[in-house]
Amino acid sequence: MTAKQRDMIDQILRNAPFDLGGDVDVQRPLLEQMLTSQPLPADVRTTPGDLGGIPVVFIDIADVEPRGTIFHIHGGGFALGSAAGSAGLASSLARKTGMRAVSVGPPDSSRTTPPRRPPPDERPSSRPPAR
Amino acid sequence: MSRQQREKIDAILRQPRPEGPPPSVEELRAVILDITVGVPHVFQSFAGGPLDEADQALARAALFISQHIPAGTGQLTHDSRTVTEPAAIAGPAPATIRDRSWCPKSRNPGRSGAPAPGRPR
Numbered sequence: 001m002t003a004k005q006r007d008m009i010d011q012i013l014r015n016a017p018f019d020l021g022g023d024v025d026v027q028r029p030l031l032e033q034m035l036t037s038q039p040l041p042a043d044v045r046t047t048p049g050d051l052g053g054i055p056v057v058f059i060d061i062a063d064v065e066p067r068g069t070i071f072h073i074h075g076g077g078f079a080l081g082s083a084a085g086s087a088g089l090a091s092s093l094a095r096k097t098g099m100r101a102v103s104v105g106p107p108d109s110s111r112t113t114p115p116r117r118p119p120p121d122e123r124p125s126s127r128p129p130a131r
Numbered sequence: 132m133s134r135q136q137r138e139k140i141d142a143i144l145r146q147p148r149p150e151g152p153p154p155s156v157e158e159l160r161a162v163i164l165d166i167t168v169g170v171p172h173v174f175q176s177f178a179g180g181p182l183d184e185a186d187q188a189l190a191r192a193a194l195f196i197s198q199h200i201p202a203g204t205g206q207l208t209h210d211s212r213t214v215t216e217p218a219a220i221a222g223p224a225p226a227t228i229r230d231r232s233w234c235p236k237s238r239n240p241g242r243s244g245a246p247a248p249g250r251p252r
Contacts, residue, residue: 001169001184008181013171035176068200075173092178096193099200 024079031076035085044091046084051102057083059091059101066100073104082106132166144194165191 001009018030040046043062050056060066070093074086083103090101132140140163167174167184175192178185 001182005181005183006169009171009174009177012181038180070196089173089176089178092175092189093193093196096189097196099196 028080031080032082032085035081035088038088040087040091044087046087046091051104054104055083055106057087057103057105059087059094059103061091061095061100064095064098066094066098068097068099070094070097070099070101071104072101144191144198146198163195 016030016034018027018034020027045060045062047058047060048055049058059072070090072086072090072093074081074083083105086103090103093099094101144163165188167188170182170184174182175185175188178189
């Protein structure tokens with residue numbers, strides 16, 4: 001990475017409104033906006049669908065006969081991100097492999113329902129009480 | 132990663148796969164940890180943009196996938212009617228994967244479930 005590239009990346013990240021330490025409900029659309037700010041290449045086709053009842057987004061490269069399928073699970077700790085938000089990354093991988101990609105999750109983060117789990121110290125313990 | 136290590140791994144990855152049966156599950160479990168220093172989290176998202184390392188990382192990932200998934204396997208249609216058996220891709224699968232209850236209806240004729248409205252056929 002050149003110094004110029006580093007500065008550019010640094011500027012992009014520092015100027016982004018997304019705050020990893022902020023409230024999830026507030027940050028989710030901001031991250032989505034970041035991830036989808038760059039339009040997908042014109043030959044990328046995304047089709048919402050479902051796979052065994054699970055919402056997914058099918059990602060195809062136009063005029064490419066896929067030789068296989070990449071099953072892509074986006075990150076985000078079960079609270080952030082979306083299938084469409086990761087379409088850029090998944091489509092890049094699909095293009096380089098000559099495959100189709102299936103990105104798992106709702107097509108956009110507004111349909112994501114993050115799990116409401118209690119903090120670890122509030123969860124009931126499965127261990128027997130100490131004697 | 133030293134240059135020597137990188138070249139050794141690169142040589143391993145570039146070895147052509149011999150014709151024959153698909154790789155076993157044990158083979159597919161073999162992965163390569165590739166560390167790129169000085170880049171942000173999920174830096175691969177910058178592929179096609181200002182970060183050369185992102186394109187290089189995706190190229191390595193694509194090479195790895197291409198060499199571990201034989202052509203013509205893993206077919207998955209848009210209407211999710213055809214899913215290749217995991218065993219056909221990776222040899223004998225654990226018993227939990229052999230459970231077909233997760234498969235779409237065409238592979239489980241006894242299961243109900245019409246295609247979702249608007250789903251492409």
